[in-house]
Amino acid sequence: MQEINVILDPTTNVMYSSFYIKGLYEYFGFKKVRFGSYSTHFRDLRRKKVTDCFDQYLAFLIIEGNQKIKIIVDYRDKSIVDSEAYEWCDKYFKVNTHFDEIREKVESITPNFGIRVWNRYYTLYFLIINLFLSNFSVPTNWRKFIGVYYLSYKRPKLEDYYKHVDVKKNYIFSIATLWNRKNTLTATNVWRKLFIEIAKKNSKINFEGGFYALPGHPNYENYQSLVFDKRYSINDYLRKTKKSEVVFNTPAVHDCHGWKLGEYLAMGKAIISTELSNKLPKELINGENFHLIKTEKELEQALKFINENNKYRETLEKGSKNYYKKNVTPVKVIGYIIEKINY
DSSP states (O other), X not given: OOOEXXXXXXXXXXXXXXXXXXXXXXXXXXXXXXXXXXXXXXXXXXXXXXXXXXXXXXXXXXXXXXXXXXXXXXXXXXXXXXXXXXXXXXXXXXXXXXXXXXXXXXXXXXXXXXXXXXXXXXXHHHHHHHHHHTTTOXXXXXXXXXXXXXXXXXXXXXXXXXXXXXXOTTEEEEEEEOOOSHHIIIIIHHHHHHHHHHHHHOTTOEEEEEEEOOTTSTTHHHHGGGBOSSOOOHHHHHHXXXXXXXXXXXXXXXXXXXXXXXHHHHXXXXXXXXXXXXXXXXXXXXXXXXXXXXXXXXXXXXXXXXXXXXXXXXXXXXXXXXXXXXXXXXHHHHHHHHHHTTO
């Protein structure tokens, strides 16, 4: 068997790509994965022709001898497939794929979220080396390209999601951004508002959190009573979410899975969720991996039932964690990609 090498696009958004970079390291080994010259390996991808491609996908090559397989991993919120990337690749893997939009080369993959992959030294090293590998020509502005390296370093490590924190009985923590996209005005914001209001109305539950929003938001007045007045650090978010008796999931901007779903699965939380808008390679099972609701009444009943039934809550926690371990971990996603390309 010939030596296998993985070549990453040096112009990628490393914060959004971090989950898959971690998986590639775990699957192939750190020394087998490297960033390559854009002009040598990715020139025909023509990233700079598409203005928002920086926030859409990771491109990489799997090379064994003379064989070269071109892979796209699309982590964007929108279900739209990038036409330039689609033409370039041999296989296109996408997080947010609507059920009616599957195309020949497109495969659905599970949700992801941003993590810290490198220490401070490697973060700075890869920033500098990738500027040279991309010939100082990147598909976004300089401030943003440099900034994502800093943001990726500030993200928690994957292991931080796994660290156990005991659930606090009758405690629910939930924070969310108040969005202003079309679908969020009628669905995402509304469902999250209902969850918060139902939790706060329940006399047994101690609720903490709310919406993050500024007074200039068009819908600020409608949500003002639910806006929290202090910022939470990412470490606070993780610790308090782990302590929370239950968490709530609903499709977010552009009906995407959102990072929250991936994070909740990684933490092994009891998840109450509305119906998902996008396809998963292996569907979540209601009553095992999560608790599915479709109406306001069902949401209220679910919250009450889980609060009063520790055994069912523990079943959901175990089920969400098992789903994550089998389907969502970075190395599992890369293994799924390798399986689908028949490598």
